[in-house]
Amino acid sequence: MSMTPSAQATSQYAATTGNLTARIALHDYGTNPQSWFDWLDERLPLAGDVLEVGAGTGKLWTHVDHLGRGLRLTLADLSPAMCERLRTIPGARVHQCDAADLPFSEASFDTVIANHMLYHLDDPVAALGEFARVLRPGGRLAVAVNGSDHLAELMAIGSAVGRSDLALGFNQTNSTAETVPGWLADHFTGVTVERYPCDLDIPTAEPILAYLASMAEEPLTPEQQSAARDIVQARIDAEGGFRVRKHSVLITATR
Numbered sequence: 001m002s003m004t005p006s007a008q009a010t011s012q013y014a015a016t017t018g019n020l021t022a023r024i025a026l027h028d029y030g031t032n033p034q035s036w037f038d039w040l041d042e043r044l045p046l047a048g049d050v051l052e053v054g055a056g057t058g059k060l061w062t063h064v065d066h067l068g069r070g071l072r073l074t075l076a077d078l079s080p081a082m083c084e085r086l087r088t089i090p091g092a093r094v095h096q097c098d099a100a101d102l103p104f105s106e107a108s109f110d111t112v113i114a115n116h117m118l119y120h121l122d123d124p125v126a127a128l129g130e131f132a133r134v135l136r137p138g139g140r141l142a143v144a145v146n147g148s149d150h151l152a153e154l155m156a157i158g159s160a161v162g163r164s165d166l167a168l169g170f171n172q173t174n175s176t177a178e179t180v181p182g183w184l185a186d187h188f189t190g191v192t193v194e195r196y197p198c199d200l201d202i203p204t205a206e207p208i209l210a211y212l213a214s215m216a217e218e219p220l221t222p223e224q225q226s227a228a229r230d231i232v233q234a235r236i237d238a239e240g241g242f243r244v245r246k247h248s249v250l251i252t253a254t255r
Helices: 005-013 018-029 036-041 080-086 124-134 152-160 164-170 180-184 206-215 222-239
Strands: 049-053 072-077 093-096 109-115 135-146 189-195 200-202 242-244 248-254
Touching: 018 200, 018 206, 049 124, 072 080, 080 093, 109 124, 124 135, 124 180, 135 180, 152 164, 152 206, 152 222, 152 242, 164 206, 180 189, 180 248, 206 222, 222 242
Parallel strands: 049 072, 049 109, 072 093, 109 135
Antiparallel strands: 135 248, 189 248, 200 242
């Protein structure tokens, strides 16, 4: 039986940043010359006291100049390994905590960011309630999630090599571009959705195999690795690259 979203997140992220690093690296092959993080930098409703929940390795803040903008930045993550990395972000306060049980007083922040993390939660709706609680009246929420068809070509590889856990890993919960905007209506107003215009065009098999390995509950067998490589390489040989559809959106709303 596949693990719950939170159990999988703990398994993959508690002791290492390597799995997340492998996943981020795949997106270096995006067809949009503007990276996801630079695209976010132009759109995030940043002001005053800013909280990022599930901040991971803190890569967003290597693109967004929080110090230059005078932002008071707080970063939170459940993973000890991620928090250790986050403590290298200049000027940031770091808290190891559960997104559904934030250790902050009501109305503590002007902006809350949840960048591709809701699908790691067993109860994402409870977390949205926490985000609303810690936001000040008029504060802004920014949530990034994926559509249900995001990276479908990679999910197909998992199914083809007999590893359903790889396919399930992409969409373990229903926290998608199709569902989350509706959930926000209970706590927020002015909900807007904007899709990031980008796909992936990957020229070699290695980044894809590393990505798949990062998703696996158990290591792929040599036979499964070989089969996955053959699928990917055949597509590259035929088309000059392995094309993967992305469906990532930024959802913003007001408290």
